[in-house]
Amino acid sequence: MNIVLESFDYIIVGQGIAGSCLAIRLLDIGKRILVIDQPERNSSSRIAAGMFNPVTGQKMVRTWLADELFPTLHSFYRGVEQSTQSRCLYDVPLYRPFISVEEQNEWMGRSVDPIYTNFIDQVFTSPNFAHVKNPYGGLLLKQCGYLDTRAFISAVSGRIRREGVLRHEHFDDARLSPIGDGVQYGEVNAKRIIFCQGVHENRWFDWLPVRPLKGETISIQSPFREQVILNRGVYILPSDSAGRQRIGSTYNVQDKEAAITLTARMELEEKASGLVDFSIQTVDHQWGWRPTSPDRRPMLGAHPEQQSLIVFNGLGTKGISLAPYFSLVLTRWMENHKPLNKEVDIERFKSLYWKSPK
Ligand SMILES: Cc1cc2nc3c(=O)[nH]c(=O)nc-3n(C[C@H](O)[C@H](O)[C@H](O)COP(=O)(O)OP(=O)(O)OC[C@H]3O[C@@H](n4cnc5c(N)ncnc54)[C@H](O)[C@@H]3O)c2cc1C
Incomplete structure (x- = not known):
């Protein structure tokens, strides 16, 4: 029989961008957390270039939820820098050279479209940067930049160590049992556990199409x-x-x-x-x-039969801009019962992939 030595509000498994952002959200509201992470050289968050850009894709369109994601991203990462006395966020514009006069004209038009005005710094119609192949000029976008992901993760680790508990070890899901309204993991119990494991599976959420x-x-x-x-x-x-x-x-x-x-x-x-x-x-x-994820949206929500088991995953190619906002959405859902946006709720995969073991 296990002797329970320590109680937490939350256990977070994985400290990539998802687990780090969530840890900060929970510490900010005074929750007692245990984070278990086995750092890996090639984890997505440690390899990521860390770039964020509100206008993306081959067709250069405004990204999904840009008006919510980008202000949240800035205030969140700047807040982490302040609370950890570190530097990780770099606001720098993004320059995209035009490849034709037609494209130049198209962006001259789009630069007065209210959908884009918040994001366009300047449209150049002649070469603007030495060393860059930009004979037709180019588009300079604002609200862009990059996060030094390793510096960010390391700063968050420091804060978790000061205000919570961080264990650098493998999380073994065979040691986890849902008990009453919470969970027990070895000698530890918690009200909830949140899996932020990236591409690594665990037996509770292996049905999700990550x-x-x-x-x-x-x-x-x-x-x-x-x-x-x-x-x-x-x-x-x-x-x-x-x-x-x-x-x-x-x-x-x-x-x-x-x-x-x-x-x-x-x-x-x-x-x-x-x-x-x-x-x-x-x-x-x-x-x-x-x-x-197949629909390019994050995956948030509770296990269909165990409400104390939660997942925060599927950040795909845009973890840097998605994690600050959706860690807040998840926290409000867990703490204040604010409903989850249907586009990110894992409920959307239940009828396709979930089979109850009973
Ligand atoms: C080459 C490349 C470039 C990228 N560039 C960008 C970019 O410029 N901008 C952008 O927004 N996104 C970019 N991304 C995507 C971004 O990296 C991801 O969206 C994000 O990092 C996912 O974070 P995560 O925390 O969900 O997963 P992960 O980073 O995979 O973190 C999961 C963590 O959980 C730990 N873990 C898993 N299972 C266990 C276990 N059983 N026990 C203990 N620990 C465990 C892992 O070791 C890891 O530390 C890029 C990705 C790659 C690969």
Whole structure:
């Protein structure tokens, strides 16, 4: 028989972007939390370039919920910087060179459309940056930037250690039992447990369609020193203190190999060469799995038969902008019974994938 030594309001499994944002939300309202995470070199959050951009995709459209996600993102990450005395959020504009006069004209038109005015800084009709292939000028977007994800996770770990408990170990779901209105995990009990495990499964939520999408990035040594993100086919982040720039990312559903590939490196080098005029010399190369969902929306909610078991996953390709907002939505749902948005509630997958063991 287990002797219960310690009680928590919440156990969080996984401290990537999802678990980190949720931990901060819960600490901010005075909850007692235990976070269990086995840090992995290739976890999505540690590999991510950390970029956020409200106008995305091949057609460059305003992203889903941009008006809610982007103000929340800024206030949230700045708040974490303040409460942890650290630096992780970098607001930098994003520059997308035009490839034709037609595209230039199209954006001149869109720049007065109220849907885009909050996000467009300037439309350039002639070359604006040295070292960038931009003969037709380009579009400069605001409310963009990147999060140094490792610095963020490390800052959050520090705060969890000060105000809660952080264990760097493997979470073994065989040791978890729902008991009454809560859960017991080994010698610990809690009112709820929230699984923020990315692509890693656990037996309670293995029916959810979290699909790994492999991504690779490279880093180069470069002469480009402007504080701007370049984006066309690939993105190139501003250089770090060592003069290195991250270039990403590939998207490969078929590739299941846990390793970097020459194909991805060549793809990134070739696309980057189409964007800048200096030679691309790769000095580092990384890979990771993004936890995606079939409808590209996050997955939030309780287990169909065990209300104390909760999931926060499916952040896909946009975890940096989704996690601050949806960690708040999840917290309000758990603490204040505010309903979950149907688009993110895991209820939407229940009739398709869930089979009760009874
Ligand atoms: C190459 C690449 C580039 C990307 N670039 C961007 C970008 O520019 N902008 C953007 O918004 N998003 C980007 N993403 C996507 C982003 O990384 C994800 O949306 C986000 O990191 C998902 O975070 P998560 O916390 O849900 O999962 P994860 O980061 O996978 O975190 C899960 C954590 O849970 C832990 N864990 C799992 N199971 C257990 C267990 N049993 N016991 C203990 N610990 C456990 C893992 O070790 C890990 O630490 C990129 C992803 C990749 C791969």
